[in-house]
Amino acid sequence: MKSPLDYSAMGRRIEERKTVNAMVQAALGELATSQVLSLLGTDVPCARVSTLTDSHGDEELKARGVVRKVRSVARTLTIALPPLPHRMGAGMASTPELGAYDSKTLRRRRGKAS
Numbered sequence: 628m629k630s631p632l633d634y635s636a637m638g639r640r641i642e643e644r645k646t647v648n649a650m651v652q653a654a655l656g657e658l659a660t661s662q663v664l665s666l667l668g669t670d671v672p673c674a675r676v677s678t679l680t681d682s683h684g685d686e687e688l689k690a691r692g693v694v695r696k697v698r699s700v701a702r703t704l705t706i707a708l709p710p711l712p713h714r715m716g717a718g719m720a721s722t723p724e725l726g727a728y729d730s731k732t733l734r735r736r737r738g739k740a741s
Contacts, residue, residue: 682707 634640640647655663660675667673672691676682683705688694694707 679707 632639632643634643634647655666658666664673664675672687672693674682674685674687676685676688682688682694685694688707692708694705696703696705698704
């Protein structure tokens with residue numbers, strides 16, 4: 628995919644998301660999922676998932692730390708973290724420890740008064 632604009636920076640791709648999505652659709656829209664995954668190879672973090680249940684069983688996502696187990700008071704849960712830009716923007720690049728974020732802390736992080 629060639630473009631007269633530089634999309635090498637993640638911030639630029641996020642700002643121009645509609646344009647980038649249209650470029651990707653034009654380049655890959657006729658290919659089967661297996662073909663796209665093969666083209667991306669191992670350099671791009673990706674997986675064939677359609678549902679949270681699919682993501683919970685995907686070995687690559689587990690290996691990359693996107694899907695992980697966290698302990699709650701009552702049991703252990705499997706979670707899938709949001710895409711990296713969303714985690715980084717929210718200041719939560721890793722899974723918080725149990726009890727690390729109470730409702731007061733979460734409100735403060737979102738910029739709301741307690």
